[in-house]
Amino acid sequence: MMNPEERERLKACHDEIAQILYRNSPPESLEDLESIEQHLRQQWLEVMGPDIAFFLSKQQPGQKKDEKGL
Numbered sequence: 001m002m003n004p005e006e007r008e009r010l011k012a013c014h015d016e017i018a019q020i021l022y023r024n025s026p027p028e029s030l031e032d033l034e035s036i037e038q039h040l041r042q043q044w045l046e047v048m049g050p051d052i053a054f055f056l057s058k059q060q061p062g063q064k065k066d067e068k069g070l
Contacts, residue, residue: 002010021043022030029039 029035
């Protein structure tokens with residue numbers, strides 16, 4: 001479970017990521033919820049997803065994989 005300090009740090013990182021994505025989003029991608037979702041999904045897949053997938057693919061010592069191998 002996440003401790004309060006980690007939760008606060010995650011919130012700060014989240015806020016900074018949101019600001020960066022907003023600054024780098026074309027205005028037409030911010031017109032409606034569907035456009036926002038599509039743009040954020042694209043950014044996630046291109047920029048953040050590969051790094052997070054790589055991090056998650058490394059099993060930490062002592063962690064057990066579930067039935068699906070995750």
